Amino acid sequence: MSEDTPHYLLDHTDRELRRLDLQGELYRDVTTRALRDAGIGEGMQVLDIGSGSGDVSITAGRLVGPTGSVLGIDRGAAAIRDARAKAAAAGLEHVLFEQHEIDDFRTASSFHALIGRFVLMHQQDPGRALRAAARHVRPGGVIVMIESHMELLRTGGHSTPHSPLYETIVDFKARVVRAAGADLEAGGRLRATFRAAGLPEPTCRLEAHAEGGADSRYYGYVEQSVLSMLGEAARAGIDTFDEASAKGIGDRLRDEVVAAGGSLISWPVVYAIARLP
Numbered sequence: 001m002s003e004d005t006p007h008y009l010l011d012h013t014d015r016e017l018r019r020l021d022l023q024g025e026l027y028r029d030v031t032t033r034a035l036r037d038a039g040i041g042e043g044m045q046v047l048d049i050g051s052g053s054g055d056v057s058i059t060a061g062r063l064v065g066p067t068g069s070v071l072g073i074d075r076g077a078a079a080i081r082d083a084r085a086k087a088a089a090a091g092l093e094h095v096l097f098e099q100h101e102i103d104d105f106r107t108a109s110s111f112h113a114l115i116g117r118f119v120l121m122h123q124q125d126p127g128r129a130l131r132a133a134a135r136h137v138r139p140g141g142v143i144v145m146i147e148s149h150m151e152l153l154r155t156g157g158h159s160t161p162h163s164p165l166y167e168t169i170v171d172f173k174a175r176v177v178r179a180a181g182a183d184l185e186a187g188g189r190l191r192a193t194f195r196a197a198g199l200p201e202p203t204c205r206l207e208a209h210a211e212g213g214a215d216s217r218y219y220g221y222v223e224q225s226v227l228s229m230l231g232e233a234a235r236a237g238i239d240t241f242d243e244a245s246a247k248g249i250g251d252r253l254r255d256e257v258v259a260a261g262g263s264l265i266s267w268p269v270v271y272a273i274a275r276l277p
């Protein structure tokens with residue numbers, strides 16, 4: 001890893017892996033839609049880059065079924081262990097995980113599809129990483145990347161009516177993610193990233209949830225995600241929250257939103273799909 005490699009999310013603490021699980025739940029519907037839109041289905045061989053705790057690979061594994069296969073690659077050993085355990089518990093023997101850097105990954109296989117979620121935002125040079133991964137896709141194959149477009153919430157349209165607590169959280173998360181070297185506009189930049197990787201112009205779609213009501217799991221996700229960022233925040237000198245003030249933030253957010261009868265816009269994502277000639 002080079003000096004200037006973004007370090008965010010590289011240490012895969014248990015708390016971080018659980019946050020990835022919650023995030024996986026939140027983004028599973030858009031992920032399934034993106035994979036289906038790209039035509040991923042029965043019998044296909046799929047490569048998932050930056051597979052984390054396995055959610056995207058497992059979602060793809062269900063679509064391709066046992067006649068297909070999914071290989072998830074990630075640089076983190078703990079993430080690979082966690083993802084393998086999850087695939088095994090789900091009985092998905094055709095979903096495999098291996099520890100690799102994207103740039104260094106070599107294989108004799110070629111894949112029908114390359115997929116990835118929230119991974120290009122953490123690359124110093126996302127075009128180069130995507131180009132390296134796309135070498136493993138066979139002619140006529142498809143590439144699907146799903147990336148955060150978090151910066152959109154910073155323009156103020158994150159809640160209706162305006163939630164002061166959510167604004168503080170959005171600001172905290174954005175500052176921590178940026179301080180760690182990740183790109184908050186990776187979703188908005190996907191077209192440029194595909195171009196830089198030498199790929200065909202993708203079709204792109206922007207999605208977000210408008211969450212609200214007493215039963216939404218979003219409040220819990222927000223709390224977990226703030227808690228999982230406290231170490232990184234301390235390293236960056238961002239002291240908006242500490243462990244004590246972050247605990248219970250999900251309940252406070254729920255109370256505020258329910259009392260106002262309002263809604264919160266979840267972290268927006270863009271998914272981009274391109275097919276190779």
Ligand SMILES: C[S@@+](CC[C@H](N)C(=O)[O-])C[C@H]1O[C@@H](n2cnc3c(N)ncnc32)[C@H](O)[C@@H]1O
Pocket residue numbers: 009010020023024049050051052053054055056073074075076079100101102103116117118119122123129
């Ligand atoms: C934010 S997590 C997303 C995990 C998963 N794709 C998901 O959506 O749940 C990003 C993952 O990409 C991995 N990662 C980032 N850059 C990588 C690289 N260059 N090579 C391999 N893995 C990488 C990290 O270790 C981390 O597990």
